[in-house]
Amino acid sequence: MVQDGGTARQNILDAASSLFAERGFEGARVDEIARRAGVNKAMLYYHVGNKQALYTAVLKRNVECLEKELLDSLGSQLSLAERFRLVISTIGSFLQSFPDHPRIMLREFASGGDRMEPVVIEGFVRILAMIRSLLEEGVRSGEFRATDPLMTHISVVGASLVLNAVQPLRSRVVAIGPTFEVPGEGVDVGAFLSDFLLHGLSTSSPGEKP
């Protein structure tokens, strides 16, 4: 029997996604994924396959979604800086609608991409290439400093992922050491980050906020 809100397969992927984010690949229990999806465990193996296939399916879905949204953003006829902001905010809103994704990716980075199958890596490589060409365009036009594009990209991704993933940890930090006030719940990570990065990349005089 198909559960509320989608096909059995979708429910399974949703449940798997949140559990992989919470506990990691090893920590997530197949039984619990099935239970949370409102599905018998055997159904899960019937519809998706084993644990690894489940993991790959979750990642593939996320990457394909991000890629689609980025292609839209990059197709626009805007100035470089505007497109850059748009890309950052696209990534930002993606990470907010897929809050499991940054957490899964952080773990993946930590383990050296052990569990990432080629299908998934290929998707990431395409996304990487998009942003790389954006950075290179900026360097050619003289708007951006000539930084190592891969390092820059990784920095941006790292900052985004951690900024997004770290949200739940903040309250615990604040609880222990009230050295830091909590910024308002709805802190605009994207706006912060694109300001932060543009100031870091720009060769034009800072001080003015574009």
Next chain:
Amino acid sequence: MVQDGGTARQNILDAASSLFAERGFEGARVDEIARRAGVNKAMLYYHVGNKQALYTAVLKRNVECLEKELLDSLGSQLSLAERFRLVISTIGSFLQSFPDHPRIMLREFASGGDRMEPVVIEGFVRILAMIRSLLEEGVRSGEFRATDPLMTHISVVGASLVLNAVQPLRSRVVAIGPTFEVPGEGVDVGAFLSDFLLHGLSTSSPGEKP
């Protein structure tokens, strides 16, 4: 019988650290930690305690070490920018001598700090406070833009952690999509990052490399 290179406890912590980094808390098997430490499993429980205590011990050791090194760096009588660079490079060299640490921390961020006990969090809060006061000093003196200190800190940490942790993944990415050449093995992450960040923070005209 104490193993080569240190006390049994140290060997156990070393083995645990590398396995927690490789596989995460759930993925790391106590038997393998013991085997890699050259120690009987019961010895591990005798010397350190259960798996959670082992994990806490590893993190505590790392944090205490970083804190000590940062205190040295911040005690120096240098200009703000120089101290900032020194702090970044201190963190950089710490992350290189404790390559397990960024990987463990990324997982910890991903899981919302589930496994981090107060002793450990307190250490991080102290470190956070140090760097926060450095940023605030910069804002007061007019050298740094007034950014949200916690967000800035998290960005810096995120970028550092991911830059360091992602090293092994790079080769796989390059193998699949040769869009990116591998930067020379010994890329100076610290130098890259402090340039990147100072340009992002500075209100003085960029272009000149301080």
Next chain:
DNA sequence: TAGAATACTAACCAACTGGTTAAACCAACC
């Protein structure tokens, strides 16, 4: 050197894990 404290080991265990299976359900089509 007696004996107490510490350091160490092999073997064991109950609980759990990913994965399978054989049988049942159920709509649609003949």
Next chain:
DNA sequence: GGTTGGTTTAACCAGTTGGTTAGTATTCTA
């Protein structure tokens, strides 16, 4: 009404896991 094909289930299984135990060796100390 029967049968076919996709879907669903409870029960099961072999291998693994964190943790323990009962007993042995080594070192310290009085």
